Amino acid sequence: MGVERRSKYMLMDFGEHVLVVHLGMSGSMKIVDAQTPWDKHDHIEWKFGEKVLRYNDPRRFGSVEYVKKEAGWEQGFVRFSKLGPEPFSDSFTPESFFAATRGKKVSIKALLLSGFAVVGVGNIYACEALFRSAIRPGKAAGRLSRNNAVELHGAIVAVLGEAIERGGSTLRNFQAIDGELGHFQLHCDVYGREGQPCKRCGALVKRRVMNQRSTFYCANCQR
Structure with missing residues (x-):
């Protein structure tokens, strides 16, 4: 098997x-x-x-x-049928990612969660990747510049790689097949840190609900 x-x-x-x-x-x-x-x-x-x-x-x-x-x-x-490429595959490139954003009126965060542009980016990882690439979660996907897409592509790959190394994220009941808990959530820059200082600029991390999901971001760093 x-x-x-x-x-x-x-x-x-x-x-x-x-x-x-x-x-x-x-x-x-x-x-x-x-x-x-x-x-x-x-x-x-x-x-x-x-x-x-x-x-x-x-x-x-x-x-x-x-x-x-x-x-x-x-x-x-x-x-x-509607799934995008795997994040660590050769088919997920900065160019393919940028192309997937063209003409999209939905927010970039919503596009990431949809799995259309790339699969495997859940709510926590979308927040973290958008923070690292300094992109506001509510920004229309179609308004991303090519440089934005390149930065976000790299952040997605990096965040997911780190999450795998740390066993994923355990917020409630997630556990690996051997019973071990994930601990990526202990290293988040913005997720779950509403009202705490941004690790980059010191402004307070904000939270808003987008598409029924809590979204964490720094209004000062992310544009």
Whole structure:
């Protein structure tokens, strides 16, 4: 069996079929002994010898789909049809990113969260990347200059790389498959720091709600 990832989907390859798993808002997977009692919100398990892989989802926003693996199946899979490139792939370049912003009236933060220009940029990482590139979250994506796009492209790759090194971000219940918690949130420049001094200029970090998501930024540094 092989395991890969596309955006927020985990792909478990079983030969002729692929399990496409999305963890939703609060889902998690963990490896435990086969005799381990099921927790309240455990829904599915896969057995591997004396160990099992358990899928837990308290809010049931996740999904598990069993898909026949045929030639080009990923291109035809409806959930992947509007996804942009992976952030660490050769197809995600400053030029491709700049092109994806052209003509877009939505805010740059909304575009990042949509997964159209690039996948994998969640709310925390969008706030952090926009801060590093000195771009106001509410700025229309189509108004970004080429230099803006180059700066933001680099910030996205850097922020996501650092987040992976630090095990992700645990705000409530996120944990890795081995039960370890992420700690990138402890190193954020703006996310979760409303009313605290900006680490760059000393002005107070602001918070506003955009598209039902809390957005943190420095009005002095970000334009």
